[in-house]
Amino acid sequence: MLSQLRVERTSVSRWSQVDWGSLGFGGVYADHMFTLEYRDNAWGNPQIRPYGPVPMAPGVASLHYGQTVFEGLKAFRGVDGVIRLFRPDANARRLAESCQRLCMPPLPDGWFEAAIEALVAVDQAWIPCGAGESLYIRPLMIGIEEHLEVRPSREFLFVIMTAPARIYFKNEGQGVALQVQEHYTRAAPGGTGFAKTAGNYAASLLPGQCSNAAGYDQALWLDGVEHRYIEEVGQMNIFFRFADTVVTPPLRGTILPGVTRDSILTLLAEQGIACEQRLLSIDEVTAGIESGLVREAFGAGTASVVAPIGRIGYQGRDYRIGNGGTGELTAQLFNQLTALQYGETPDSHGWIRQMAVTEASPVD
Ligand SMILES: *Cc1c(COP(=O)(O)O)cnc(C)c1O
Numbered sequence: 001m002l003s004q005l006r007v008e009r010t011s012v013s014r015w016s017q018v019d020w021g022s023l024g025f026g027g028v029y030a031d032h033m034f035t036l037e038y039r040d041n042a043w044g045n046p047q048i049r050p051y052g053p054v055p056m057a058p059g060v061a062s063l064h065y066g067q068t069v070f071e072g073l074k075a076f077r078g079v080d081g082v083i084r085l086f087r088p089d090a091n092a093r094r095l096a097e098s099c100q101r102l103c104m105p106p107l108p109d110g111w112f113e114a115a116i117e118a119l120v121a122v123d124q125a126w127i128p129c130g131a132g133e134s135l136y137i138r139p140l141m142i143g144i145e146e147h148l149e150v151r152p153s154r155e156f157l158f159v160i161m162t163a164p165a166r167i168y169f170k171n172e173g174q175g176v177a178l179q180v181q182e183h184y185t186r187a188a189p190g191g192t193g194f195a196k197t198a199g200n201y202a203a204s205l206l207p208g209q210c211s212n213a214a215g216y217d218q219a220l221w222l223d224g225v226e227h228r229y230i231e232e233v234g235q236m237n238i239f240f241r242f243a244d245t246v247v248t249p250p251l252r253g254t255i256l257p258g259v260t261r262d263s264i265l266t267l268l269a270e271q272g273i274a275c276e277q278r279l280l281s282i283d284e285v286t287a288g289i290e291s292g293l294v295r296e297a298f299g300a301g302t303a304s305v306v307a308p309i310g311r312i313g314y315q316g317r318d319y320r321i322g323n324g325g326t327g328e329l330t331a332q333l334f335n336q337l338t339a340l341q342y343g344e345t346p347d348s349h350g351w352i353r354q355m356a357v358t359e360a361s362p363v364d
Contacts, residue, residue, distance in 0.1 A: 002046050002114045007122065010050040015125060018164065023128060025303065026136055026163040030126035034119040037144075038105055038156035046115065048122055051161060061153050062143035068198040069098035069141050072235075072302050073259070074134040075120045075162075075355070077127040078343030083120065083355040085137075086302075086341050088113045090259045095139065098195040103152035104141055112139065117355060119160050124357065132167040134341075136303070168235075168304035173325050175310020176299060178233060179216035180282055181207045182315070186231065186254075188224035193231075193254035204234060216313055222282060223254065230280045236299030236307065237261035241329055242288055243295065246275040260300040260337070266349065267336055273329075282314060289319040296327025306334040 010031045018028055033051045036043055062068050071091045076084045092112035099106045116137055120127070127135040139160045143153025184207040187193025192200060204219065211219045220238070221231040230249050232238055237258040239248045246268055251257050268275045288294035289312070297309040308331075310324040321327075326334075339345040340352060 002111060002118065004044070005046045005048065005118060007118075008047065008049045009122070020128060020130075020164075023130075023133060023164055023166045025165045025168050026138070028163060030123040030135070030162045030164065032119060032122050033162075034115045034158075034160040036107075036111070036115065036158040038158070039154075041105075043105070043108060043111070043158070046111075048119055054157065054159065056144060057146050059146040059148065060142075060144050061147050061149075064148065065150060066197065066199045066202070067102055067104065067143040067153055069095065069102050069104060070196050070198075071095050071098075071137075071139040072196075073116075073137050074165075074302055074341070075116075075127050075137060076134045076341045076343075077129045080343050081357060082343055083124060083127060083357055084341060084343055085113075085116065085120070085353040085355065087259050087263070087351045088116055088353055090262065091139075094196065094257060094259070095141070098197055099141065101192055101195040102197055104143070104156060107158065113353070115139075115158075115160055117353070119162065120355060121358065123162055124355075126162065126164050128164045128166075130166070132338075134165060136163045136165040137161075138163065165303075168301075168307070175308040175321065175324055175326065176218065176233075177216045177311050178218055178220040178309055178313070179211040179214055180312060180314040181211070181219040181221055182227060183207075184219075185224035185227075186221040189252070189254060191224075191254065194251070194257060196256060208234060214313065220312060228281050228283075230282060230285060231255050233299050233301075235303055236301035238297065238299055238309070239264065240280065240285060240288070240297045241295045241327065242293050244274060246273060246329070247280050248275070248277055249280055250277040258301055260302055260305065263337060263349075263351065264300050264306070264333055267333060285312070286314055286317075286319050289321055295322060296330050297321050298327070298330040298333070300333075305337055306330055 073091045096106040141158045144157045145153040145155040207219045218234045223229040232255045299307045308326040311320045
């Protein structure tokens with residue numbers, strides 16, 4: 001497994017140039033990247049080398065036709081100094097599913113996790129240790145064959161880069177504001193909604209901009225057929241708490257099967273909290289908010305963990321959820337997940353992959 005890995009370390013670390021006191025999300029990359037190439041029907045030439053440009057001709061078909069997939073997960077530096085990855089095997093499985101939809105070759109079993117562990121080990125000084133901070137890991141696969149025919153590439157590049165990051169939404173205590181997108185569609189049945197692929201995000205940029213201009217953080221997507229059923233948010237799955245029952249849209253091929261979503265479903269089931277995966281119309285949600293039946297709502301994703309949703313805009317009206325801040329269950333789930341990720345509670349699910357710490361921890 002990755003036995004051919006070549007490691008070339010940087011001669012000049014950029015670590016000391018980082019403003020560790022005010023991290024953003026993905027604005028600065030760590031010193032190294034992992035690369036792997038697919039040629040002649042096989043993956044090979046695994047390397048860890050200084051993060052930097054990968055030479056590419058403008059005629060590379062993926063730049064034109066979007067044959068790309070990516071992933072997102074995090075490495076945490078625990079309260080005990082131990083480095084933990086959260087469910088990298090789940091990301092490996094999802095990458096394989098995205099690859100299949102985009103006609104891309106899956107990685108051999110175990111390579112995804114092995115590559116991440118090797119890269120994070122080299123850049124472990126880049127894992128920040130503040131509250132809510134982590135090393136965001138971004139694997140990316142792209143077609144790199146030069147051709148303009150519309151067909152799958154025969155050559156691919158797999159890259160992993162990492163970026164020290166704070167939690168995505170910074171608005172302490174204040175919930176995220178979502179605008180229901182009534183016109184545009186993120187994904188349609190039979191499309192690529194379940195795959196983490198570039199086209200989904202390209203299609204979401206204009207609607208996202210419209211939501212920002214209207215004073216909201218993000219768009220809330222409805223189904224592409226009737227514009228009636230809730231789907232998800234830009235990079236989060238969504239949950240609503242109706243009295244004592246939690247409801248989240250089902251995986252029907254149009255939404256991203258989030259690892260955070262799956263983890264939350266497990267945590268809820270363990271605690272005996274009723275949870276339904278079912279179609280949920282926007283009318284049911286707005287009526288529930290008005291009647292007080294909807295007590296809280298939250299988004300779930302690696303970048304934002306569990307983010308409270310404070311208000312939802314629909315048909316020119318604003319629906320405030322609870323007091324617009326963080327609900328009780330939202331806070332509880334956030335705490336449970338982060339306690340596992342930072343090693344404050346023992347992992348009884350086999351979700352945590354612990355890594356050896358070989359370098360002194362960075363700034364305190
Ligand atoms: C990545 C992503 C999510 C969240 O998935 P996690 O595995 O929990 O990070 C949700 N929706 C979309 C569109 C995404 O890209």
